[in-house]
Amino acid sequence: MVNLEWYRTFKAIYQSGSLTAAAKMLFISQPNVSQHLSALEAHIGKQLFERKPKFVPTDYGKMFYTQVVEPLEKLENVEADFQHICKTRQLANIHIGAVKEYFQAAVAKRIGNAPANFIIEFGLTKDLLRRLQKGDLDFVIATQVIEDKHIVYEPIMTEQFIIVSHPSLDLKPFRAFLKKNQLDNAASWLSDQHWFAYSSDLPVIRRFWQENFRKRPAIKPQYIIPDMQTILEAIRYGEGLTITADYMIKDAVKNGELQEVWRGNAPATNVLYLAYDNTRMASNCIRIVRELLQICLP
Numbered sequence: 001m002v003n004l005e006w007y008r009t010f011k012a013i014y015q016s017g018s019l020t021a022a023a024k025m026l027f028i029s030q031p032n033v034s035q036h037l038s039a040l041e042a043h044i045g046k047q048l049f050e051r052k053p054k055f056v057p058t059d060y061g062k063m064f065y066t067q068v069v070e071p072l073e074k075l076e077n078v079e080a081d082f083q084h085i086c087k088t089r090q091l092a093n094i095h096i097g098a099v100k101e102y103f104q105a106a107v108a109k110r111i112g113n114a115p116a117n118f119i120i121e122f123g124l125t126k127d128l129l130r131r132l133q134k135g136d137l138d139f140v141i142a143t144q145v146i147e148d149k150h151i152v153y154e155p156i157m158t159e160q161f162i163i164v165s166h167p168s169l170d171l172k173p174f175r176a177f178l179k180k181n182q183l184d185n186a187a188s189w190l191s192d193q194h195w196f197a198y199s200s201d202l203p204v205i206r207r208f209w210q211e212n213f214r215k216r217p218a219i220k221p222q223y224i225i226p227d228m229q230t231i232l233e234a235i236r237y238g239e240g241l242t243i244t245a246d247y248m249i250k251d252a253v254k255n256g257e258l259q260e261v262w263r264g265n266a267p268a269t270n271v272l273y274l275a276y277d278n279t280r281m282a283s284n285c286i287r288i289v290r291e292l293l294q295i296c297l298p
Contacts, residue, residue, distance in 0.1 A: 009036035097128035098141040101228040140275040153273040159245040161268040163261035194240040197221035212264040
């Protein structure tokens with residue numbers, strides 16, 4: 001295999017005309033320059049210079065120089081640019097695993113101003129936390145907690161789950177049932193609507209029903225879509241209901257694109273956490289991510 005330094009040495013000899021001058025250009029010893037040139041000539045099987053008082057390139061040396069000088073200069077420019085970036089910006093590389101919906105709704109609009117290089121991956125919290133334990137991720141925005149003495153969990157926010165619908169849905173019958181505290185009738189009315197769900201096992205819907213109606217939901221979703229942003233878009237332009245986190249629909253409700261149906265008498269909530277291994281993460285990276293997620297610690 002050819003050593004890249006052989007090429008750089010060849011270029012320096014060609015441009016300076018001597019081993020001594022090339023050694024000064026490369027900040028190495030003259031014997032090393034001589035060894036590099038001999039090794040390159042042995043590798044390609046051609047003499048590149050005539051050894052006179054001044055090193056004169058052979059015809060093959062001239063041809064070889066025209067082939068290597070441009071790629072070498074491009075590589076040297078890349079090296080110089082990268083060193084400049086590292087010296088002036090000192091950007092950290094941060095690998096975050098996140099719940100897609102939260103990241104899209106709350107973090108994406110701020111990440112472009114964060115002073116770091118980010119790699120973002122989406123997935124289920126349980127899978128992301130396993131990768132955090134293995135060291136494949138630096139941070140995880142998590143919706144649950146696992147026991148690990150090295151993993152720190154810092155609360156980001158508490159999300160509340162809300163039933164939302166298209167603005168055209170008439171809520172008068174439902175609100176009448178609530179006013180009379182006829183919760184069974186209210187649950188039946190909701191069950192009769194067109195429902196969107198994130199998954200077929202209805203985890204959020206089941207939790208909301210248990211909190212507010214003390215029973216399992218009698219809902220058969222017409223549409224199961226594993227992306228809450230897509231569900232909300234579908235409801236905006238059509239009809240139906242779903243249950244989603246409050247931060248995801250705040251602007252849409254304000255703009256009249258969705259309507260809030262019910263927050264429940266017993267709010268169903270969940271805490272989002274920033275999770276990281278406190279034995280591995282540098283303090284400056286923790287600070288950058290806290291600022292990105294707007295975490296205020298006491």
